[in-house]
Amino acid sequence: MRLSEYTDYACRVLMHCTANLDRLTTIGELAELYGISRNHLMKIVQDLGRHGLLETTRGRGGGIRLGVDPSQVRLGDIVRMAETDLRLVECFDPHTNRCRLTPGCRLQQTLHRALRAFFTELDAVTLADLVNSGAGFGGASRDTPMTAPLPAKRARAAALVFSDPRVGSLKTRKPQPKTA
Numbered sequence: 001m002r003l004s005e006y007t008d009y010a011c012r013v014l015m016h017c018t019a020n021l022d023r024l025t026t027i028g029e030l031a032e033l034y035g036i037s038r039n040h041l042m043k044i045v046q047d048l049g050r051h052g053l054l055e056t057t058r059g060r061g062g063g064i065r066l067g068v069d070p071s072q073v074r075l076g077d078i079v080r081m082a083e084t085d086l087r088l089v090e091c092f093d094p095h096t097n098r099c100r101l102t103p104g105c106r107l108q109q110t111l112h113r114a115l116r117a118f119f120t121e122l123d124a125v126t127l128a129d130l131v132n133s134g135a136g137f138g139g140a141s142r143d144t145p146m147t148a149p150l151p152a153k154r155a156r157a158a159a160l161v162f163s164d165p166r167v168g169s170l171k172t173r174k175p176q177p178k179t180a
Contacts, residue, residue: 007083010078010082013030014078018066020065026062026064053073071129074125075126091107092108
């Protein structure tokens, strides 16, 4: 199983914002820091904002910041939100499954258990855990705390993040059509 670059970049953006709770971060700053296309980052930031994970401020002096309590956002929830297809094999989707082995196959059950175990591990780690566990985020060191109480507005947004059923389940999202 391989996570998409989209998911990787979404995690990087959220980790950077977690490490820099006290200030706004710009897309240009993130693009330069991580060597990622500004256009690609804009799409990711827009999606993270739509899910309530980021607060965005437009215009001069604008930027992005974490919109939730990082200790309440599990890595598994981020991966579920960002990945468009969690089907490891064809038989995971009953609508497109054409495999003739499905009725008696143990592979599907084994892979479902493996996927559940994968998400169990990811669900045990929060954004705060990721950033607190090491250096390399905005000059922070292992001894620098990365979490701080959120303003009430941001704390309320955290409660809304998980109202999207796709974030809290193993259901797959349909892939978005690619535009030229």
